[in-house]
Amino acid sequence: MQITDVRAVQLTRHLDRPQRNSRESRSERTFTLVLVETDAGLTGLGDAYGDQALMPTIIERRLRPMALGLDPCQIDAVWRRLFASRAFWETGGSVLCGISAIEVACWDIRGQAEGVPVAELLGGRKRDWIEAYASDLHWEEPPRMAETAARYVEQGYRCVKTHIGAPGEGDRDLQRVEAVRQAIGPDVGFMIDVNTVFGPEQALAFGRALILFRPYWYEEPVWPVDASGHAWLRARLPLKIATGENLYLSQGFEPLWTHQACDYVMPDILRCGGIEQTRQICQTALRHGVIPSPHNFSSGVGLAATLHLMAALPETEWLEFDPTGTAIYEELFIEPLQVERGRVRVPTTPGLGVRLRK
Ligand SMILES: [Mg+2]
The missing domain is CATH 3.20.20.120 (Enolase-like C-terminal domain)
Incomplete structure (x- = not known):
């Protein structure tokens, strides 16, 4: 099986009452869902939980080209390719959130391919x-x-x-x-x-x-x-x-x-x-x-x-x-x-x- 596309879809929900913590106050919440598509017709879902202003760019411009053509069921190989194939490493922050989202989507695909829940x-x-x-x-x-x-x-x-x-x-x-x-x-x-x-x-x-x-x-x-x-x-x-x-x-x-x-x-x-x-x-x-x-x-x-x-x-x-x-x-x-x-x-x-x- 091969990854044929990786897409980011953003959803925003307005909050009726703001969510305030010690660092920030949110009046809305934005989620970037990640869709990893395959030539087998299976789509895996991930969720990119980094800086929401950056996540679509990180998913579609940085990580997508690296993921295309890989076998999503070889999860460790996908992860290594996304994480460890550049001279200048990104070891945290939103890039790692993007990698996490694609990794989760690969587990979703593998579970669907084998007909079993991820657990x-x-x-x-x-x-x-x-x-x-x-x-x-x-x-x-x-x-x-x-x-x-x-x-x-x-x-x-x-x-x-x-x-x-x-x-x-x-x-x-x-x-x-x-x-x-x-x-x-x-x-x-x-x-x-x-x-x-x-x-x-x-x-x-x-x-x-x-x-x-x-x-x-x-x-x-x-x-x-x-x-x-x-x-x-x-x-x-x-x-x-x-x-x-x-x-x-x-x-x-x-x-x-x-x-x-x-x-x-x-x-x-x-x-x-x-x-x-x-x-x-x-x-x-x-x-x-x-x-x-x-x-x-x-x-x-x-x-x-x-x-x-x-x-x-x-x-x-x-x-x-x-x-x-x-x-x-x-x-x-x-x-x-x-x-x-x-x-x-x-x-x-x-x-x-x-x-x-x-
Ligand atoms: Mg906490």
Whole structure:
């Protein structure tokens, strides 16, 4: 089989309420879906989760010419060709996101060609449902956040995550955390994500103030590449530290292991290099006593890839799931996406089990 075309299709969705974290405020979300076509008539889907201003160019101008003519079922060979055939390497950022998207599309094609879901190609489905946490609660007025959080708990989620770290609003952020904790009660897990906003000292002070509210984990408290900063905090705080969504390639995660920098590691299939890189990162994490909890804040394509990997690797915990309905999940799936009481069903049709509606 040969790759005959690689196309990028962008979709933009306006958000009714902005999604604000410590770094940015989004009033719309754009997704770049990647269609890898073959001479066998099969089309694989990927999701290019990099800088949305660049992704169509990276996919169609840089990566497409390199991918044409390759056998999509030889996934490792495709990956090597895209990643390692130039003198000047791109070892992270949007180019790696583009490579990840094409890698995911190749798994989709291979699954379709063999008539099996991707989880089977990854060693077999060990579970049919993956427990998810509601990843939303972007900072806004505390009562509003409390109301939204309570709704997720009512829907059956056993964990919710907030995105705070609003610039110059440390005290207000603690009010937000307090309001959410009160609304969800003592037994629901509560992840707190500050999206890399602090230096180590500030992160320590804020972390100490969070202890009272019993966070499930404290996510990306400092710069993503500061493994020793994460380790320094971890040694000083009685909180679990989570990080990894901004790292690339299995080698890029090594400083986390050597510094014992985290309790949970969050590789993103669509950023770190694809399904195979993520699988290696998860397996290495487990050898170091770190729990893999894949990052996912993408379209239904990235969600499906994450579901298949988590189904095949039962040691992974907590699917990151966007419950706001803005991530084009339902429209994409052959079978309607099944979300029940905070769990998401692993697709059962061949490949990723997702396709674009005509
Ligand atoms: Mg995060």
